[in-house]
Amino acid sequence: MKDCDKIRIKIGGESVEADAGATPLELLQSQNKKPDGVIAAKFNGQLVDLKQSLCENGDLEWLTPHDPEGKEILFHSTTHLMAQAVTELFPNAKLAIGPPIDEGFYYDFDVEKPFTPEDLEQIEERMKERSRDRISVERFTLSREEALDYYKKQNQPYKVELIEDFEDPSFSFYKQGQFIDMCRGPHVPDTGYLKHFKLLQNAGAYWRGDENRPMLQRIYGTAAGSKQELKDYLKKLEEAKERDHRRIGADLDLYSIHEAAGPGLIFWHPQGSRVRNTIETFWRDEHYKRGYELVYIPHLLRENLFQQSGHLENYKENMYSPMDIDGIDYYVKPMNCPGHILIFKTHLHSYRDLPIRYAELGTVYRYERSGTLHGLLRVRGFTQDDAHIFCRPDQLEDEINGVISLADFMMKAFGFEYEMYLATRPEKWMGTDEMWDHATSTLRGCLEKTGKPWKIDEGGGVFYGPKIDVKLFDALGRTWQGPTFQLDFNLPERFDVNYIDSDGEKKRVVMIHRTVLGSMERFMGNLIEHYKGAFPGWLSPVQTVVLPITDAQIPYAEDINKQLRAQNIRCDTDLRNEKIGYKIREAEARKIPVMLVAGKREIEEGTVSVRERGKRDLGVMSLEKAFEHIKTVTQIPKSDL
RNA sequence: GCCAACGUAGCUCAGCCGGUAGAGCAACGGUUUCGUAAACCGUAGGUCGGGGGUUCAAGUCCCCCCGUUGGCUCCA
DSSP: OOOOSEEEEEETTEEEEEETTBOHHHHHHTOSSOOTTOOEEEETTEEEOTTSOBOSOEEEEEEOTTSHHHHHHHHHHHHHHHHHHHHHHOTTOEEOOOOEETTEEEEEEEOSSOOOHHHHHHHHHHHHHHHHTTOBEEEEEEEHHHHHHHHHHTTOHHHHHHHHHOOOSEEEEEEETTEEEEOOOOOOSBGGGOOEEEEEEEEEEEGGGOTTSOEEEEEEEEEESSHHHHHHHHHHHHHHHHHOHHHHHHHTTOEEEOTTTOTTOEEEOHHHHHHHHHHHHHHHHHHHHTTOEEOOOOSEEEHHHHHHHTHHHHSGGGSOOOEEETTEEEEEOSOSHHHHHHHHTTSOOBTTTOOEEEEEEEEEEOOOOGGGOBTTTBOSEEEEEEEEEEEOGGGHHHHHHHHHHHHHHHHHHTTOEEEEEEEOOOSSOOSOHHHHHHHHHHHHHHHHHHTSOEEEETTOSBTTBOEEEEEEEOTTSOEEEEEEEEEESSHHHHTTOEEEOTTSOEEEOEEEEEEEEEEHHHHHHHHHHHHTTOOOTTTOSSOEEEEESSGGGHHHHHHHHHHHHHTTOOEEEOOSSOOHHHHHHHHHHTTOSEEEEEOHHHHHHTEEEEEETTSOEEEEEEHHHHHHHHHHHTOOOOOOO
């Protein structure tokens, strides 16, 4: 504590005088206007504990769980509370790390036996007790040596390792009761501030994410500033469950996975295939319009091709074992690029021929570890909406702009918001500085030109080139990896991919790998969750269903069905002997966009009663008008070209 | 692959300390012919994920395997 008498603190535009060494907590108590639930503060831009003495003039800002930083502090303090409970209940537990994460926190422990669900309940109970005890949380500092000494004596090897990895001369610690943890802080003043939390799950996690190191037991939890907010968050988790594409996929009969056939392999049912086909047709049409040529390549390729491409060198652990064909090894392709390059290389290309864009819905197979498989989102066989652009260096900018505009169109067509990232050179890389500089600045320029916000993913590029990643947001605000455009300096070298320039010289082409949907499987999974199964009209597997009220209207319903089908509308009838309410209930459950109800009156008038999914009865319309309405609802997004 | 939990009818789930399997919905048959989110009656449906073991007796206890789920790692 410095010795000075009075300091001036500015709080929310108001200036107050205080004794030097006053704490934010003291200042807070003397304030009449203050936000609810202050748990920490920011002093001159630095995060501070409410109990930290202030000895200089400055600006003070309150932090509550509603501020991103305040939330982080809440999570962090809660994870300390959890660690305290764990060390009380399991005195031999070794502490690893316990950081806040996006929507909660976790702490890794090394314990003799993994935690059981009952353990979690007990830990949560103990946390509540300790919260009621309102144990004061005190900060103190130890020198590097003292800290090492302390943790060695306490037999906490992970903490010792952490300290050894840092250069800092001293480390801050927080003490609450008997529990002490090394931590940068800040933290809440006492455990009474931590009231609303829930432990969510227990999972194994390798120490420092390294599978060669010990597996620790991780407990995940979340916390909130109020009971209601915690409830809301837990409700959101429930909602996410309702949107789960695996559940909806089964309910709507879209696809299945079979133990008998092998995990991670998708079987598309008729209803799912209708959606996928619609997307694929849309995709092909759009690519053709934008100057792509559609190609097909075999699924099985000879070993030497993958040697040349470098896949056997760099990607073998993701490839399936080869099969012997006439004494030669063949591999199922994990990527489409080598095949497209072979097509390109069947001719000598003039600079005038470029750019050449080969697109393919190319199915690839990759080995994924069993524990990572997840419905449609992580599978072992999938179809990429792949394309490779071969161009001259001076065309790079136009090509990237074209790809960005295509991706933008696609994302809008499917109703996704998105965010772009420029992934720059990673630690391991190939090529030259000039190549990387030129390529990276070109990508940056293209991003600037969009006028949309974008971010840098430092070192996130691939070893063979920089890339732009597009992350999309779904209806719940979750992000998914969407389109990705990668520049490749590697394959053109390996395959000697050239064009003849205007000066008659051979020049190396610039190659762009790009996908705008990712893979059909993953994209469909995202779409299902985004729309909760209620696809927009143009994608719906069934767009319209005709519902006769009694058997007497069956011929009329069948006639409407026939007319709509003739107009390429995916129409069904529900001719079962059920009441209309029942049929409507089921049509709603099947998420059919338009329902046409036909009874005695409609036959007499040559009309139909129209009902839209999620809305009520829209009233009676002439058939002509109803068809027009259906056409509007099922309109395929128009290209912006 | 590793850690944990789970696997019972098409789906959602019950089945206690071991005594030989149950509900709702769906399906199927019949009755009913009905106006905007569930008509009524009936019928059928299960190698309890697979294999082995303990036991007079295993859905239940033990072991191995497979799959699923949540994580770790990785990724379209």
